[in-house]
Amino acid sequence: MDDVTVNGARHPAPRDPDTTSAEHVRDGLGLTGTKIACGSGVCGACTILVDGSPTVSCLLPSDRLAGRTVTTVEGLGGTHPVQHAFAAHDALQCGYCTPGFVVSASVFVDTWRADHGDRRPDRDTIADALSGHLCRCGAYEGIFAAVAAACAGEFDAVPDREPPRRDAVDKVTGRARFSADLAPRGHWEGVIVRSAHAHARVRAVHPGAARTRAPDPGGPAEGAAGASAAVPEDTPVFTDLLGDDRTVRYVGQPIAAVAAPTPGGARAAAAAVRVEYDPLPAVLDPDAARAPGAPVLYTTRDERAAAPSYGEAPTPPAPWKGNVRGPGTLSWRGPTAVRRLRRAARSGDPLLVSGEFTTASQAHNPLEPHVCVASWEPGGDLYLRVSTQAVAKTAERAAQHWGLPPDRVHVVSEFVGGGFGAKNALSADIVASVELSRIARAPVRVVFDRSEELTDAGHRPGARTRVALLADRSGNLSAMSVDSVGEGGVSVGSSTAALAFLMYGRAPRRVRDFDVVTNLPPGMPMRGPGGPPMAWALEQAVDAMALRLGEDPLALRARWDGNPKRRALYERAARLDLWRDRPRGPRTGRFRRGVGVAAANWMYLIAPQAQVELSVEGGAVVVRSATQDIGTGIRTVLAGSVADRLGVPASGLRVEIGRSGPVHGTGSYGSRTTTSMGPAAVQAADRLRAALRERSPSLPAVGPVPEHAFKEALVSSEGVRVTGGRSRDRWGQLSPNMAGDLALGRGLSGAVHVMEVEVDTLLGAVRPTRCWAGIAAGRVYAERLARNQCEGAVVQGVGYALFEERRHDPVTGVLLTDNMEDYRIPGMGDVPETEVYFHEGGFEHVTGGGVGLGEVSVVGVAAALANAVHDATGWRPHELPIRPDRLIGGLR
Template sequence: MGTTVNGTPAQIGADPATTAAEFVRDGLGLTGTKTACNAGVCGSCTLLLDGAPAASCLLPATALEGRSVTTVEGIGNGAEHPVQRAFAAHDAMQCGYCTPGFVVEAAAFVDRHRAEHGDTAPARDEIADALAGHLCRCGAYPGIYAAVASACAGEHDGAAESAPPRTEAAEKASGRARYTTDVRPEGCWEAVIVRSTRAHAHVLGVDAGGAHHVDLLGADRTVRYVGQPLVAVAAPTAAKARAAAEQVSVDYRDLPAAADPAAARLPGAAVVHSTRAERGAAPSHSEGFVPPARWKDNVRGPFNMGWRSATAVKRIREAARRGDDRLVTGVFQTAVQAHTPLEPHACVARWDDAGDLHIHVSTQAVAALAEEAAERWELPRGRVHITAEHVGGAFGAKAGLRVETVAAVELARACGAPVRLVFDRAAELTDGGHRPASRTEIALLADADGHLSAMTMDAYSDGGVSVGGMVTTLARLMYGRGPRRLRDFDVVSHRPPGAPFRGPNGPQLLWALEQAVDDMAHRIGEDPIALRRRWDGNTKRHALYDWAAALPVWRERTAGAPPGRFRRGVGVAAANWMYLVDSATTIELVVEDGTVVAETAVQDIGTGARSVVSGVVADELGVPAGLVRVRAGHSDLPYAPASTGSRTTASLGPAARDAAAKLQEEARGRGAGTAGSGRLDAAALAALEGLRVRGRRRRDRRGYVTPFALPDGGTIGRGFTGAVHVVEVEVDTLLGAVRPTRCWAGISAGRIYAERPARNQCEGGVVQGIGYALYEQRRDDPLTGAVLTANMEDYRIPGIGDTPEITVHFHEEGWEHVTGGGVGLGEVSTIGVAAAVGNAVFDATGWRPRELPLRPDRILEGIGAK
């Protein structure tokens, strides 16, 4: 049986279990077609079948018989399609894993639209309808809108006149970018993890039926959640590995389980971590240091970071007794938010003949992972080689030595062959990491002059078997130094562990705090932005308040909930995040074949690390962007930080600048460059062939808050990033639907190194914040602990049609003490969005939402009871 793929004949096997996606990816090596959901939901596997888009993960390969197939590699008949140029020009991508699917669908739409309507831009709704079957977890939708509209208008029919804002844009738009899930060395075996079906049990024995396997259980032989890895098996093919996994027999001795967090707090509930050693080994869902705290059964805490706590409690109790109108209280809850990267956790491992370990892995910490792997397998650091050329989405849960890497490496040694292990979507949504749910009790008191007089907050974080709740701790960093009691608790239960997620603990805090501050503004009759500005001592954020207050949408809003079915409202929220940096960051420049190659181990998870480095080097040397290349994502290259805590740009930019300055100095010493200035041209580069220099990230002028490196290698710098989000929503009071229509995001992060990728990242932060506010909620069976939303139909993330019009405003002043002048913005750009949506819903309806997500049933119940 046969077909034609990109114009070339291809033979199809007769196995009906082989999908069309597997056929083009594994059989033909056309890895631009990605698989993510395997349910026809995300669109990443889209190809053209006789010219019409189709989800190849749902099609059997035999359905391609006699048909014409076009993958992303064949779009444009061997030439670059205008859509691909448009996606590159408008930076319509971040990690890029979903990009080929978008490109294929968009190309079909653009060709059809132009044939019917000529070179005209379609309406925004038309684009959203055409791309409704595609998801981008990074939230690059604004750029996609712009790319498709401009391609329809014929603006990208010819070659681009300038380089795209993202250096790897052409690779991602064409499907050439290779991710860990695309790697399959010759002779590679496939691995599958067998996971627990019990929430709590002792494992008495595991029978792998003779399959190559590795044990993944701890020494206590105890499972504590449904989905916990038990054993990994490997076989020469994926089908044989799945068959071997199905044959694994596990002998459990069931133990009482506390699978519901409310039940876990009751007297007599089964204890998740019963010994001191177990509690010390509990996984963390927070980044960095987890402070010590008391335990009582399944409750850890309180950890108190307040000051003048007794005064705060006394003032609030007295205000409650006298019925003070300036006392605001409330209980606010958030749901579990799953990471859901489109490229699942994946690893390909092999041992070479010399005993070196090679790991290709979807990670956000290349250099750190190499150190951990060397320690784990007792190898010299130079004999461990980590590669993460491209990473398909990483928001905090792909750092460190995780189970997919441990299993693949151990199986590779046991099998004597390379081993590939990729989570399926159910495993990803169960054990791939999540932002814990939370319950926060808050009280704010204002004095007669409207100043913050006292604050108390108690937050209970629900991270399954994990700990690390520091929700109220972050409240120490906002709104002055008035007396406050800030207590954090963890409620552990027999459910999967959480993981750091883009501003860990921040969205939970701001959902409560920013709505309480909004309530206070209404109580005392003050403009919500003006009150925040008065309470907030962050001068950089003052400029953002002034900007937000001047927006027409804010100035022209009307007081009180408007009448009618569709009600518009405007809300605001502020955000704060630490400035982190890794001062050990190093970049080497080498002149190679007439170009400058920047070498760095950094992984580019879609935030634009390559673009930052290449842009700085090109600007400093005065060379065209095309003469600078970036070699990244390999642990054999110079040290770079993990992509966590918004530290990469602040670390990489100054190191690249330092390296460029040294290259200029060498050029001047050799008499190369334009008029001896060190600004290089092609002739100068030819004279410098083979030159290698190394640059480091220089120390900030005012030093750092922490005079030593944190456990993850970072350092806390002086100053806090800031954000102010203004969101406009439309509430359908008949159906209970909330639709964000516009968002303005003011960001204070100093120098913007790569403007369009930075703006893209902030837009994506808004999209993820909207998902958190309106849609995302992992659901679990309270009796068994099993995750019920284990596919991308039941766990909903925002699509392109859910995206409001987004305006990003950068405030770059106030960071002159920072080497390079710029800090990170990935965290602060998203953590306050849900609170702004909540405040906008209140403005539209007069009802204060308390629980996320803002489902239609909750909206209708709330406004009906008001």
């Protein structure tokens, strides 16, 4: 039989045609740089070279590798110019898709240079070459720059400068180990059994031949069908996941889970599980759910209280009427605004602008799916290797759930392949893997496939928002009304209208948030929860008002907006060639260019309990915290903050994060990580300097420290350990600590996006060409990494505006867009060339001087694009996404 040569080494060729090449390379050979994401050849994360040709290994049966030569990202050796360029240009964020990009780009660069010499390819050529790859974080601007620079020969030698991202080299070489990569030898594979009904009572769940408890040496295992002797220890295991509530309320809801020593065995065991249902009436459409006599999802007070929430903060109480919840307590009834708007409507006031705007639900869809590898150690400790945005919180919740002392739960999350709000909970992958591991007495890995990820791992709920604006005869805002209905399936927590309360001064306003529940999967918080649907409605209404007043849309916003930080962005945007030279008046012809603008804000959130520990170990400083890096760069921020404060090179520090322990680190959500962890690191650095000076008084009290003096101080301070926390802001905070580690600070961040599009009026296609993103979030801790986040936010906003839409079968509730062909996210050819500008003033009262920017940078993108489409065509998009059929229909 032919061998296969992998990275220069010969191996026996695999025989199993049911195993993919990706599975063989990863699990058979341990080359985990090859990632599995979509499972259908769409995203490119699993790309390897087969006989020198880029190949998606998730579609190639492993037995087809016989006699072939394979190169994985590890085989590039970390020396290819593309790897140097990707690291130097920060052409990555979470890094999960990076190995696939690097492998394909290495072939393109080598071929291009052989054909064209050291000449830069243009943007469209690079996009075409890498069209088979997707980055959910949206790091495309850096990828364009990196590939062009590598083609130009700029990275043939090892760069003499450290890359801007601390873990970049690990990610471009495939050394970064994500949760699924950490499964030990001998682990079992778990599979979740999910509901086939949108609404039903589960009468019984039969585990088939799977056992339901650990083998008992003295007798048969419980759950083994007809066993009269001890069941073999490799018999599949089963656990029930429903708990006391035996009602399933959507297709895909977890019911049970099974595990076996092999993936095929686990799938077979799952297929053997039999569920007995009593079907119940279901409502699958928000309008039907509101109709008189509609089946009610939550019939008791306890059921309503237990409804899942898609908000980040605790969900405030609200009244229920059937399947409708609201208005919430954060709503503002605004009697003055209501009187003025009603009077204007009765009189036909031309300065009244109103409309209804809808948004589809947007899946988080991180390329690294939900995954947990759980193991119970002999002493009773629980280890969770899990993809999470909240290491410390996951450990705390796991200890509570399984009744363990906190120090007996150990959560490891070294690298996280994106999250965007989907990975904050004690999710089904965690619960299933822990319970199955207890029964199997072996580590168990549970990984969502892409269908599960798109169905039941969270999404930004759809919304239906009515907005009304009234201007007075001077063109000032006289009244505002925003009513929004969230459509989060079985979940609640709309805050869309409430966010409009914070925009455009203090004119009288009414804002009301409602939810309508249906038998569809639950939403979860997603980057700027409530913000993008609010901006989609409000910012288009503001543009319509500018037209009604005959005023420049940017100038009107500057006049209405009382936020000084956003005013600075308006002034900057007004001077852009992109804005000043935009087309004016009606446009004709097939291809029409338009430019639109939208403003946004976001709350300033804090993690009051954030901590950073510095210790002297082996003559070096170790920076340690139980936080995690989901691609936003907190490793780099921690190292840079400590190094700057101590006056030493960051390269000499060792950063250890992604592990639970006594040093509490904040979760990565709510745009609060950097603004909380950075100041905690600074305080820890001050305390370490003081401790070092006690042993080495000659060490400077402030400023840079000479290298020799620092090394001498560390030698005499072995074992010194200090902890820093985040001190209070000068003006305090607006709220107490909520939800364990969340508080509201004083002030709002701001953003202004200016978007240019080209509209093909024949095919209904919208192509974003350029975007300017102005961000006002105070001090920027790591400039290139922050810029990368904001560029990625534009990519995600473009996806929200043009492509992303979860669709369900209207009869069964089955998700139809459960793969990455039917659920489309932007690729490199879909995104505009983006320029990011930071306004760094306005937060001098904040400890550290800066606040989060991950949320505010995405809120207004889709609205700016919609306003650009209207500018180009005269047609106002009311439904999101802006599909070709909708655009063509609107132009008729």
